[in-house]
Amino acid sequence: MAIRLEDVSTTYEGEKRPAIRDIxxxxxxxxxxxxxxxxxxxxxxLLETINGLLRSEGLVEVLGLDVRKYGREVRRRTGxxxxxFMVPSDTPFLAKDIVMMGRxxxxxxxxxxxxxxxxxxxxVMEQLGIADLADRxxxxxxxxxxxxxxIARALAKEPELLxxxxxxxxxxxxxxETVCRLIADLRDDRSVTALVVTHDLSAMPEECDRAVxxxxxxxxxxxxxxxxxxxxxxxxxxxHIKVVRP
Numbered sequence: 001m002a003i004r005l006e007d008v009s010t011t012y013e014g015e016k017r018p019a020i021r022d023i024x025x026x027x028x029x030x031x032x033x034x035x036x037x038x039x040x041x042x043x044x045x046l047l048e049t050i051n052g053l054l055r056s057e058g059l060v061e062v063l064g065l066d067v068r069k070y071g072r073e074v075r076r077r078t079g080x081x082x083x084x085f086m087v088p089s090d091t092p093f094l095a096k097d098i099v100m101m102g103r104x105x106x107x108x109x110x111x112x113x114x115x116x117x118x119x120x121x122x123x124v125m126e127q128l129g130i131a132d133l134a135d136r137x138x139x140x141x142x143x144x145x146x147x148x149x150x151i152a153r154a155l156a157k158e159p160e161l162l163x164x165x166x167x168x169x170x171x172x173x174x175x176x177e178t179v180c181r182l183i184a185d186l187r188d189d190r191s192v193t194a195l196v197v198t199h200d201l202s203a204m205p206e207e208c209d210r211a212v213x214x215x216x217x218x219x220x221x222x223x224x225x226x227x228x229x230x231x232x233x234x235x236x237x238x239x240h241i242k243v244v245r246p
Contacts, residue, residue, distance in 0.1 A: 001061075002161060002193040003027035003050060008058035010049045019045040020217045023058070029160075030191035032183060034204045034225065037214035038237055043197045044083055046214065047163045050195070051080050063160055074161075076105035079154030083165040083197075085146060091139035095130065095149050096121055098138050102156035124152045127182055129175070143170040151179060155186075162186070162194040168203045180205040201238075213237060 008023040020042040027033060035043050048054045050062055052071030060067045062074045079102065099121045100113055107113055113121075125131045128148045133141060138149055147170045154162060162183065168176045184207035186192035198204050204211070204225065211228040213221040220233035228234055 001026055002029045002031070002063060003195075004059065004061040005050070006059040008049065008056050008060055010045055010054050010056040012045075012054070018217060020049065020214070023049075023219055025212065025219060025222070027193060027195070029193055030187050031209045032187050032194045032205065032207055033196070034208045034211045035195055035197045035214065036199075036201060036204065036211055036228075039199065041214040041237070042217040043199075043214055044165055045217075047080070047165050047195060047197060051075060051078060051163055077159060078161040078163060079157045079159035080162075081147075081150050081154050081164045081167050083169075085150045086143065087139050087146065089139040091137065093138050094134065095136055095138045095141065095145075096125065096134040098149050099125060099152045099156050102153035105157060120158065121152075121156050124155045127155075128152050128178065144172065144175065147171060148175065148179075155182065160192060162192060162196075164194065165197045166199065167196065168198060168200065176203055180207060183207070 003025065005023050005025040009018040009021040011018045035046060037043050045054065049056050049060060052067035052074050063077055065074055067074050100117065103113060103117045103120065107117060122131060122134065125134055128151060130145060130148045130152065133145060138146060141149065147167065151167055167179060171179065183194050183205065187194060196205060208225055210223060211225040212219060213228055213233055215233065215237040220237065221228045221231045
């Protein structure tokens with residue numbers, strides 16, 4: 001089991017009401033799951049809890065480890081793309097340096113990258129269509145280009161688990177399709193587990209095995225995407241909207 005949450009509640013510091021509560025979720029290795037729900041439903045909090053970035057109540061077991069004890073090890077094996085990724089325009093790092101940061105957990109903090117490390121970095125950038133941006137300052141890139149750099153950083157880690165928070169928000173349809181295909185290939189070829197948060201239901205990866213619907217900090221539906229879209233919980237969350245998938 002890649003992820004096991006039992007009776008999990010997470011409350012931000014200074015808040016009285018949990019952002020997510022009574023969460024029970026099991027994710028098998030190699031599953032690709034879309035996490036959906038209206039604004040404020042707790043989607044980002046769920047990913048941050050799984051990644052061991054927030055203190056929570058209940059059992060949070062990821063990659064067979066209790067994140068409260070082994071959070072650093074979980075994060076070493078997890079590729080994470082946060083929702084807020086924009087960097088200042090005067091950031092001096094080149095795009096390839098940002099992607100290489102994804103390799104630090106494998107290389108070691110003070111060790112120089114090897115030839116293979118650079119090969120992995122450039123291969124991922126090539127797959128995402130940003131190899132030509134490798135030597136450009138990341139702060140000078142567009143929002144969509146920066147988003148691809150952050151996705152490349154997560155993939156360069158060669159993770160066992162991917163946690164992607166709104167990874168398509170600045171991407172055009174073609175780039176979104178490329179990213180979805182890469183994630184699906186990682187699932188199929190290496191049994192990489194992936195949770196993808198998206199507010200845009202039309203951007204939900206076609207290859208998803210399951211959809212998990214959050215509303216009001218709780219999981220209100222969990223199952224095959226079309227099953228979730230037909231559920232009463234979905235209607236309560238989104239109203240009578242028609243979901244057009246790619």
